[in-house]
Amino acid sequence: xxxxxxxxxxxxxxxxxxxxxxxxxxxxxxxxxxxxxxxxxxxxxxxxxxxxxxxxxxxxxxxxxxxxxxxxxxxxxxxxxxxxxxxxxxxxxxxxxxxxxxxxxxxxxxxxxxxxxxxxxxxxxxxxxxxxxxxxxxxxxxxxxxxxxxxxxxxxxxxxxxxxxxxxxxxxxxxxxxxxxxxxxxxxxxxxxxxxxxxxxxxxxxxxxxxxxxxxxxxxxxxxxxxxxxxxxxxxxxxxxxxxxxxxxxxxxxxxxxxxxxxxxxxxxxxxxxxxxxxxxxxxxxxxxxxxxxxxxxxxxxxxxxxxxxxxxxxxxxxxxxxxxxxxxxxxxxxxxxxxxxxxxxxxxxxxxxxxxxxxxxxxxxxxxxxxxxxxxxxxxxxxxxxxxxxxxxxxxxxxxxxxxxxxxxxxxxxxxxxxxxxxxxxxxxxxxxxxxxxxxxxxxxxxxxxxxxxxxxxxxxxxxxxxxxxxxxxxxxxxxxxxxxxxxxxxxxxxxxxxxxxxxxxxxxxxxxxxxxxxxxxxxxxxxxxxxxxxxxxxxxxxxxxxxxxxxxxxxxxxxxxxxxxxxxxxxxxxxxxxxxxxxxxxxxxxxxxxxx
Numbered sequence: 001x002x003x004x005x006x007x008x009x010x011x012x013x014x015x016x017x018x019x020x021x022x023x024x025x026x027x028x029x030x031x032x033x034x035x036x037x038x039x040x041x042x043x044x045x046x047x048x049x050x051x052x053x054x055x056x057x058x059x060x061x062x063x064x065x066x067x068x069x070x071x072x073x074x075x076x077x078x079x080x081x082x083x084x085x086x087x088x089x090x091x092x093x094x095x096x097x098x099x100x101x102x103x104x105x106x107x108x109x110x111x112x113x114x115x116x117x118x119x120x121x122x123x124x125x126x127x128x129x130x131x132x133x134x135x136x137x138x139x140x141x142x143x144x145x146x147x148x149x150x151x152x153x154x155x156x157x158x159x160x161x162x163x164x165x166x167x168x169x170x171x172x173x174x175x176x177x178x179x180x181x182x183x184x185x186x187x188x189x190x191x192x193x194x195x196x197x198x199x200x201x202x203x204x205x206x207x208x209x210x211x212x213x214x215x216x217x218x219x220x221x222x223x224x225x226x227x228x229x230x231x232x233x234x235x236x237x238x239x240x241x242x243x244x245x246x247x248x249x250x251x252x253x254x255x256x257x258x259x260x261x262x263x264x265x266x267x268x269x270x271x272x273x274x275x276x277x278x279x280x281x282x283x284x285x286x287x288x289x290x291x292x293x294x295x296x297x298x299x300x301x302x303x304x305x306x307x308x309x310x311x312x313x314x315x316x317x318x319x320x321x322x323x324x325x326x327x328x329x330x331x332x333x334x335x336x337x338x339x340x341x342x343x344x345x346x347x348x349x350x351x352x353x354x355x356x357x358x359x360x361x362x363x364x365x366x367x368x369x370x371x372x373x374x375x376x377x378x379x380x381x382x383x384x385x386x387x388x389x390x391x392x393x394x395x396x397x398x399x400x401x402x403x404x405x406x407x408x409x410x411x412x413x414x415x416x417x418x419x420x421x422x423x424x425x426x427x428x429x430x431x432x433x434x435x436x437x438x439x440x441x442x443x444x445x446x447x448x449x450x451x452x453x454x455x456x457x458x459x460x461x462x463x464x465x466x467x468x469x470x471x472x473x474x475x476x477x478x479x480x481x482x483x484x485x486x487x488x489x490x491x492x493x494x495x496x497x498x499x500x501x502x503x504x505x506x507x508x509x510x511x512x513x514x515x516x517x518x519x520x521x522x523x524x525x526x527x528x529x530x531x532x533x534x535x536x537x538x539x540x541x542x543x544x545x546x547x548x549x550x551x552x553x554x555x556x557x558x559x560x561x562x563x564x565x566x567x568x569x570x571x572x573x574x575x576x577x578x579x580x581x582x583x584x585x586x587x588x589x590x591x592x593x594x595x596x597x598x
Contacts, residue, residue, distance in 0.1 A: 001139045001202045001243040011136055018077030018132060019052055019069045026054060029195040039191040045113055053116035055084075058187050060464055060472070062089040064109075065188060066125070068116045074253045076131040076144070083127050083184045084112045090465045096153055096177040097169065099124045127151075128185040130192070131254055140243030142206075143193065144254050147185045148214060149234040153177035157221035176219075182236055183467070193240055206241030208251065212260040235260075299331065299377070300384045301409040303398070306417030307426055307433045308391035308544035308585055309563030311446040315417055315478035316386060322481055323384065331382035333372045369398075373408060384482075385409060391544065392585065394432055395439035415485070416440035416470075417478060421450040422564045423459045437463060440470045442485060449476045522580040525552045535567050547582035548572075 006028075007021045026044050029035055036042070040059035047053050053068040066082035085092045087103045095103075102108060102120060115121040128147030135141075158172035170176055197203050214235035215227040237260060241247040306312050320330045369387075376385060389395065395414055402411055416436050419426075426433040437443065443463055448456060456474075463472055473480060528551040538545070545562035557577065558569040 001141065001200055003134065003136055003139055003141060003200070005200045006141075006196065011134060013072070013075070013077075013134070015069060015072055015077065018072065018079075018134075021077075021132070021134065022054070022067070022069070022079065023052075025192070025195055025199070026056075028199055029191070032195070032198060035191075035195055035198055039194050040187065041191050047114040047116070049114075051116040053114065055113055055115070056188070056191075058191070061187070062086040063091070064112055065184075066112065066115050067130075067188075068122075070129065076133050076254060078129055078131045080122075080126060081128045081130060081147075081185060081188055082115065082121075082125045084108075084115070084121070084125050090461050094177070094179045096124070097159060099177075127179070127181045130188075133250055135243075135245065138243060138245050140241065140245040140247075141196070142239065142241045142247060142250050143189075143196075144251060145185060145189055145236075145238040146254070147236055148181045149236055151177060151179045151181050152216045152231065152233060154216065154218040154228075154231070156218050189238065196242065200242065202242055204240045204242055205244060206239065206247040208239045208247075208262060210237040210239070210251075210255065210258075210260040210262055211235065212237070212258045298408060298410050299382050300412040301373075301402070301405065302384060302386050302412050303395060303402070303414045304386055304388045304417065305393060305395050305414060305436050305439070306391065306444075306446075307419065307422075307430070307436060309422075309546075309561070310391065310417040310419040311444075311475075311478040312388055312391070312417050314446075315415070315444065315480070316388060318477075318479050319384075319386065319482055328383040329380065331376045331385045333369070333376060333385060333387045369402075370405060370408075373405060377408070384412075392432055394435045396435055413441040413485075414439050415442045415444065417444045417446050418459075418463065419447050419563065420445050420456065420459045421447045421566075423462060424455075425564070427462055434466055437466045437470075440467055443467065443470045443472045444475045444478055444480060445472055446475045446478050448474045516585070518584045520547075520582045520584070522547075522549055522582065525550045527552050528554070532567075535562055538562070538565075540565075542584055542586040544585040545582060547580070548578050549580050549582070 007024045009020065011017045011021065023046065026046075029041065030043055040061075042057040042059060044054050044056045047055070051068070053066060056065040056067065058065065063083055063085040066084060067079050068082075070078045070080045072078070085095060085099075085103055087100070087108075092100055092103060102124060105111075111118050111121060128145060131144040131146070133140075133142040133144070153176045155170045155174055155176045156172065158168055158174065159170040159176070161167035161169055193204065212235045213229070214233040215229050216231050216233050217225050218228050219225045235258070237251075237255065237258070239247065239251045241250075304312050304315060316332060320332075323330050373385065376382070389398070395416075405411070416439065418437065423433075445456070445459065445463070451459070460472060463470075473484070526549050531549070531551070535545070543564055545560065545567075547560050548557050549560055550557050554571075556574060557572045557580070559572060560582065561568050561570070
């Protein structure tokens with residue numbers, strides 16, 4: 001590694017040298033158009049008076065990131081990282097009351113540009129730190145990020161309005177701040193490491209992730225803060241090294257006072273490295289790695305998730321169609337919440353299908369996935385395996401089992417399909433829906449043809465609030481080429497965030513949302529007009545209905561698709577004959593009554 005590509009001047013390990021090194025990286029990065037495209041970097045502003053600090057802007061973030069030098073210690077130069085939110089973005093609700101009030105001041109943005117001279121800004125809006133260790137002798141560089149998974153601050157006595165004493169703003173013991181710090185640090189990490197990789201033509205040779213138990217903060221009625229472990233936080237440390245040296249010994253210095261453990265059981269470090277844009281060492285730096293070009297004998301595994309009726313089957317249909325045109329073979333592992341699968345019957349192209357029924361692959365079928373993959377690969381090895389989970393599955397609960405498949409498949413991505421027309425309603429009703437968003441590497445915002453520009457903007461804000469790293473792609477009927485999907489994956493570091501989930505996120509299932517399914521066999525032909533009237537009168541607790549029916553006086557069967565009040569009938573071909581049935585999915589299904597229309 002040639003560090004002079006980053007900083008060609010003399011480096012004396014002083015605070016001024018560390019600031020000059022960072023300044024050089026940021027300025028050089030500002031002239032790299034490809035870097036901007038694959039990391040979302042929009043540029044930076046340098047303020048040198050009275051204290052040097054930098055503000056950075058990224059796509060998909062309304063607010064502004066800040067960086068300022070803090071100190072040198074034991075051979076490391078440390079920088080503090082900040083995020084200054086816009087008062088108009090939804091994320092402001094996750095900041096403290098004081099931070100929200102500061103962001104409302106008329107000169108807030110002007111102050112942010114030179115935030116290092118304002119103590120009230122330096123003491124707030126902090127999201128993490130970056131420590132640099134540079135050795136020109138061994139030509140090595142270590143970046144050590146430190147942040148909380150979430151920063152939570154509690155108000156012990158509660159907070160009341162200063163204007164209306166009876167109005168309680170925060171209940172006693174309630175949360176004043178609940179900020180997803182790690183997700184905010186990720187884009188900075190992604191940008192800096194991609195910049196260093198591109199400037200030096202060297203990918204990281206060392207990568208380790210550590211976690212430790214940390215305290216949360218609480219303040220009393222007088223505003224006095226205290227640390228508490230009653231509700232502990234998770235602190236994360238990400239170490240990335242360039243060059244060849246004993247990085248394990250180096251990382252012990254910033255970890256000296258932390259009881260940290262290496263995170264390895266929850267994720268494949270090698271898989272994450274290969275997906276990150278800063279892993280690319282190809283001579284043509286203008287081209288991100290393409291998964292279609294990776295040389296591997298193992299098939300790619302793409303997990304396709306999304307709530308009921310979001311459009312996952314359409315995604316499968318288009319994906320198989322495009323891959324077939326390139327003479328590539330696709331395998332599908334499909335799962336339904338109930339005992340009857342429908343979607344596998346609707347895909348017309350050449351593919352191999354394994355259905356895992358009798359339960360949910362993210363709940364009761366854990367342990368069956370490897371069997372499904374082996375069954376699929378008995379006679380042939382597909383280029384890609386698409387694992388379509390049931391619409392009420394929580395992908396977080398599947399991660400440990402996915403990592404156990406590393407010897408036979410390469411996990412490429414978690415792709416979440418979101419029905420934009422129903423997203424705001426779902427977010428308020430179902431925790432599973434939000435977890436599907438949080439787990440995604442790529443989000444397909446589907447059914448945008450049914451949405452206004454204002455609705456799209458609101459849903460995008462919801463997606464960014466719950467996953468600040470995933471690439472969001474607008475689609476109609478999930479019509480997206482795998483090539484576009486591949487480029488999007490290389491612009492994302494969301495997987496690392498999704499694989500480090502808090503315990504309460506990992507264990508949540510559709511049972512907590514009171515979601516279940518009910519299958520009804522239909523033994524006779526159905527009057528179409530009466531059936532349509534029946535669908536229009538379905539209660540809101542029935543979110544999804546699908547199946548196959550035979551209407552009176554019509555020669556062919558129809559596939560019924562009902563999602564949140566909208567429905568359609570798709571006439572089947574003459575040779576497509578199946579049993580007639582309907583599958584209902586919704587809340588409190590054991591209380592649902594099937595009328596005599598059937």
